[in-house]
Every structure is written in C-alpha cells, then in structure tokens.
Amino acid sequence: MTTIHLFAGQGSQRVGMGRQLLAAYPNLVRQADEVLGYSVAELCVHGPAERLADTRFTQPAVYVVDALSYVDTVRTTGVIPDLVAGHSLGEYAALFAAGAYDFRTGLEIVARRAALMADAGPGAMAAVIGLDEMRVRDLLRDAGRDVDIANLNAPDQIVVSGPVEAVASVTPLLSAHADTVVRLPVSGAFHSRQMASAAREFDRFLRGYVFARLKIPVIANTTARPYDGDTASTLVRQLTQPVRWSETVGHCLDQPDPQLHEIGPGTVLTGLTRRIRAARSAAVA
Known part of the structure; x- marks a missing residue:
C-alpha cells in the first residue's frame, strides 16, 4: 500500500x-x-x-x-x-x-x-469544462490573445489565465466549444x-x-x-x-x-x- x-x-x-x-x-x-x-x-x-x-x-x-x-x-x-x-x-x-x-x-x-x-497586477482566470488540453491550446492560439493555460486540473477541466480584458475576449470562443466556462473569483492571472x-x-x-x-x-x-x-x-x-x-x-x-x-x-x-x-x-x- x-x-x-x-x-x-x-x-x-x-x-x-x-x-x-x-x-x-x-x-x-x-x-x-x-x-x-x-x-x-x-x-x-x-x-x-x-x-x-x-x-x-x-x-x-x-x-x-x-x-x-x-x-x-x-x-x-x-x-x-x-x-x-x-x-x-x-x-x-x-x-x-x-x-x-x-x-x-x-x-x-x-x-x-x-x-x-x-x-x-490585475488579472483573471476561468475554468473551461468539457475540453481537453490540446483543444484549449488550439483555441487560445486561434484567438491570438495573451491568455495561458494555468491549471490542468482534470482531463476535461482546464483553467486559463491572463489579463482581464484578454480572458473576457476569449471566453465567448471557449464557451462555443466547451460545456461551460466559469470565471473564477480571483483578482490575478496566476500561473x-x-x-x-x-x-x-x-x-x-x-x-x-x-x-x-x-x-x-x-x-x-x-x-x-x-x-x-x-x-x-x-x-x-x-x-x-x-x-x-x-x-x-x-x-x-x-x-x-x-x-x-x-x-x-x-x-x-x-x-x-x-x-x-x-x-x-x-x-x-
């Protein structure tokens, strides 16, 4: 054991x-x-x-x-x-x-x-549910914004992180493909x-x-x-x-x-x- x-x-x-x-x-x-x-x-x-x-x-x-x-x-x-x-x-x-x-x-x-x-400085994070790491990376690359993957919590639960405006701008794109995207109650772009x-x-x-x-x-x-x-x-x-x-x-x-x-x-x-x-x-x- x-x-x-x-x-x-x-x-x-x-x-x-x-x-x-x-x-x-x-x-x-x-x-x-x-x-x-x-x-x-x-x-x-x-x-x-x-x-x-x-x-x-x-x-x-x-x-x-x-x-x-x-x-x-x-x-x-x-x-x-x-x-x-x-x-x-x-x-x-x-x-x-x-x-x-x-x-x-x-x-x-x-x-x-x-x-x-x-x-x-200020930042934002959002949890993306229902997509794997590679799909999220592809979508972030297509969006061309300064948003990074911050947490690989589970195979279908990825957290993204970046400037407030950048996270807000990619959220509609992520939401169109994911089961849900949830903004996290944090004030920084951690990880x-x-x-x-x-x-x-x-x-x-x-x-x-x-x-x-x-x-x-x-x-x-x-x-x-x-x-x-x-x-x-x-x-x-x-x-x-x-x-x-x-x-x-x-x-x-x-x-x-x-x-x-x-x-x-x-x-x-x-x-x-x-x-x-x-x-x-x-x-x-």
Missing part, C-alpha cells in the same frame, strides 16, 4: 475552516500570528469572507490549516505518507510535510509569495506569464533560504514528477507555469495500491481525483 497525501490549495478556503485544529495547536498558531502580524485563527474562523478571499490573506490561512491538518493526521493515525503533493499553494504544505523547512519558515515563504502575487515580475522577486527572496533534504518524495506541480533537489527554482517556476494536476494525480495512481487522502479544508481535490480516475478507466475500457 502507498499512502499519499494531497494538500489543498487556494480556492478551498471558507469561513470557519480549521476551527478545531487552530484550538488544538496553540503553539503553532502563536508562531503563525507572530509571522503574519494578525490572528490567523480570527481570520479563518470568523473572516470576513472578503478578507479571506484576498490572496494576501488566503494563501497564509490555507497553508496554516493544511499544515495543522497534516500534523494532526500523523499524530492521530501514526502513519507518515509515502508520497505527497499539493495543488499550487498546497505544494508548500507538502514540502513542510516532507521536511524541506519548518512550519514557521514555510509560512514566511508563503506570505511573501502571496504579497508578490497580489502586487503583480501565467503575467506573474513573471513576481517570479523574479520571489527568486531573489528565496536565495535567503536553505532547504533541507526531502524526507518524503514531493510531486512538483510543474513536472508531475518528484522534486529533483532544486527546491527554490521549482517553486519559482510554479508561479508562471501551469499546475499539471491531472498528471500529478496520475503519477500517484500509478503507485502500488495507492491510497490518496486529501489534507486541508474542503474536498476539491477528492472531486478532481474522482474525475481523473474515471477518465483513466474510460481510456482503457
């Missing part, structure tokens, strides 16, 4: 998340408050929702809940996973679980990432070329950190394969390159007797895993 933990990313947040965890681990919560300069428990449990949805606050809050969820899961089950992965922001909690850094250091890095992504300036600043910031050797294999979003040892560069590339989540889960499912467990708030990744499993089964039927 291969125990695999999948860590939730941005979009899984909700007011009230982590209530019991935040109360159960006061020492870690105190560290988080010192790093952030505000009460993370107050934000997670009481919101308001508008603040929790702001990237500057969303990313640290989800990281904290992810990390505490992992600590609590290992403490209560006594089982350390054989493999870990995280969706976008969730990759930072996966690296914490694998021993790349301690809880506080991971939060410092996430908080800086969140600020840089928020400062990168696209629009994050290039943030990536350069993040690269400089990460040079101040030394990452420990991983104790558990971590599957990288950008490659859907285990980290090759260059943690900082991999994290920098993640800002501008697509999250290859469908391939990541596929790699996990190829392990001997894989047991996948979602860690963190919500069940978004569990739903995506079902879609990916179903697509794989249909492909071999």
